[in-house]
Amino acid sequence: NLSDKQKDIDKIVEDYRASLLIEKYKQEYLKQEIDTVIRDSEINEYYNNYTESFKLNEEILKAGFFKFSVSNDKLSEFKTLFNSNSSEAIEEMFEFANEYAEKTEDFQNKWIFISVLNDLLPKEINNASTFLSLSKKLETRDRDFYYFICFKDFKLKGDIMPVELAEERIKIILLNKRKT
Numbered sequence: 001n002l003s004d005k006q007k008d009i010d011k012i013v014e015d016y017r018a019s020l021l022i023e024k025y026k027q028e029y030l031k032q033e034i035d036t037v038i039r040d041s042e043i044n045e046y047y048n049n050y051t052e053s054f055k056l057n058e059e060i061l062k063a064g065f066f067k068f069s070v071s072n073d074k075l076s077e078f079k080t081l082f083n084s085n086s087s088e089a090i091e092e093m094f095e096f097a098n099e100y101a102e103k104t105e106d107f108q109n110k111w112i113f114i115s116v117l118n119d120l121l122p123k124e125i126n127n128a129s130t131f132l133s134l135s136k137k138l139e140t141r142d143r144d145f146y147y148f149i150c151f152k153d154f155k156l157k158g159d160i161m162p163v164e165l166a167e168e169r170i171k172i173i174l175l176n177k178r179k180t
Helices: 004-033 040-049 074-081 088-102 114-120 128-134 163-179
Strands: 059-068 103-112 137-141 143-156
Touching: 004 040, 040 163, 059 074, 059 088, 059 114, 074 088, 074 137, 074 143, 088 103
Parallel strands: none
Antiparallel strands: 059 103, 059 143, 137 143
16 A cells, blocks of 8 residues: 555665664674773873873962851951961861861862862952962952962963873773774
């Protein structure tokens, strides 16, 4: 009861079904057979070979962030620690802030983009490259809160990003090469 045209549609559907099954088979085969472990040596080799591909589009930094209510009665004690230049002061600041601050973020051992820090502040850090080059600390406030930042390290826009920040992107690239 089918016309020749309807019979062609069935053939097209069957071909499409077969190609979907083949693609599904390829994906499962890759999941089972591809080595997904990327060694540090492979990451470092790729990073060293393609260093210029890892230029920063914005500043990155390592820092400590503290937010205190304007009405906090422990604020002056924290400011004393914040303005201290002793090596123990940073550790004391975190201990103190964990107990009394509204918010504390420890980015000292992890690179973050400056946009992440700007999201925590009432006003963005303008001309970040100049500011970061000149200052190790920032204190600002709005109507309700004081914000304190201690900068540990930074890299400017256009610098080469550290390998630990490029690591996830390199893993994806190397896995895609293996799949291919």
